[in-house]
Amino acid sequence: MNPNQFASYGLTEELLETLRLLKYHTPTPIQDRVIPLALAGKDVIAKSQTGTGKTAAFAIPICQMVSWEENLPQALVLEPTRELAVQVREELFHVGRKRRLKVPAVFGGFPIDKQILTLKQKSHIVVGTPGRVMDHIRRESLRTEKIRCLVIDEADLMLDMGFMEDVKMIMDSIPGKPQILLFSATIGDRVKLLADAYLPDAVFVEMESETETAQGIQQAVYNTGAEDKYRTLFRVLVRERPSDCMIFCGTREMVNVLYRKLSKDGLRCGMIHGEVDQGERLKTIEAFRDGRIHYLIATDVAARGVDFDNISHVVNYDFPTNKETFVHRSGRTGRNGRTGKAISLVTEEEERLKQTVEAYIGEMLPVMECLEPDEAEIRAFKNSQRNQTPLKVRKGALLNRSIMRLSIGGGRKSKMRTVDIVGAICNVEGIISDDIGIIDIRDSLTYVEILNGKGDLVLEALQSKPIKGKVRKVRKTKT
Secondary structure, rough: OOOOOOHOOOOOHHHHHHHHHOOOOOOHHHHHHHHHHHHOOOOEEEEEOOOOOOOOOHHHHHHHOOOOOOOOOOOOEEEOOHHHHHHHHHHHHHHOOHOOOOEEEEEEOOOOHHHHHHHHHHOOEEEEEHHHHEEEEEEOOOOOOOEEEEOOOOHHHHHOOOHHHHHHHHHHHHHOOOOEEEEEEEOOOOHHHHHHHOOOOEEEEOOOOOOOOOOOOEEEEEEHHHHHHHHHHHHHHHHOOOOEEEEEOOOOHHHHHHHHHHHHHHOOOEEEEEOOOOHHHHHHHHHHHHOOOEEEEOOOHHOOOOOOOOOOOEEEEEOOOOOOOOOHHHHHHHHOOEEEEEEEEEOOOHHHHHHHHHHOOOOOOEEEOOOOHHHHHHHHHHHHHHHHOOOOOOOHHHHHHEEEEEEEOOOOOHHHOOHHHHHHHHHHOOOHHHHHHEEEEEEEEEEEEEEEOHHHHHHHHHHEEOOEEEEEEEEEOOO
């Protein structure tokens, strides 16, 4: 058998090499069902939870199908939240890296003028939230005439958030009949209405039951009084010593309160909810991904769809009022064959909610006793929080090793063009056009990626080689 099972889909060698560097060797069930359908040009409605590999299920076929030579966007991906747009853009960027695909993300909360300038450059795939995408379409900064594939991701959440009309207008703005790939954790009335109107011939793919909880997830309930809830939580954390933990609260106010209490007790934690500044939210998510913080306190809406690898524990500080939410929260641990633990703190007032969940999932949640830790255990736990753990290796790290990103002095203001950059770099001995990756021309700086481990060669040559008539300041920068 081919060591990389993605080869059976007929993908290009450069895409297969990228997947190998991203450590994608065996397709997940959703990928195995969706990728061949997408490559065959079929419309697809896929019912699948977050964390099943569904982003790659559409990212891989899109990156295979897109033509590098075309300057206008050929694929559009709609996401319900800014955090999801950033996350999915990163996945598409990694998968399409060796094909030099440019993947801008557009969403509210950031200056639209900068996004307009980005969209004026060559763009292959655009990822965005419906409101901001529609804004760009109205301004004609996002042109849709070349779009061949539209992805509607997390459709149930998107429509629940009131984006139905925006989504319809976006679909209507795309000429002809683009391929549509719709992904949703649940297929409710709104999703059915949209599918009936726009995807009458779609292939329906269902991966699991709505009530299914992963086999590798160990459930535990700790009964507590409302006044003792924080003390119970702290005891549980001392006993469990989670490596990476998401703690869910029912309200923004409770997220704030819990963040202050855990921080005061010395835990490396962060928080996300709707009132946290957008930039801070993104920084907190990145810190949790990198391992700089180990506890992320969140509301359901803020955390929905934001995907993390290898979460050891999920804690329901406030028991969810919706049975599907319980399944979604629990499913953030124990992914991709791993084990994990979902812990629920339950007050007397929440007992009925627990019983509703038990009936829904078809099993009893085991009630555990949490013993008071001694002083030595508490001291050891707090000491472990003070010690900085090694940062996690991020997805794309192996890919980045063969790619160097350079910054070049000069951009749009000095009339720098892509052809100027390519011409200068191709004049370096041993460099061909296939060694040049994504070129991003800003106002006063230009960024260019050098592929195939040839970055040092180009960096040294450009210290004395003129670009557009003069020697530029060229430096290595972060990928």
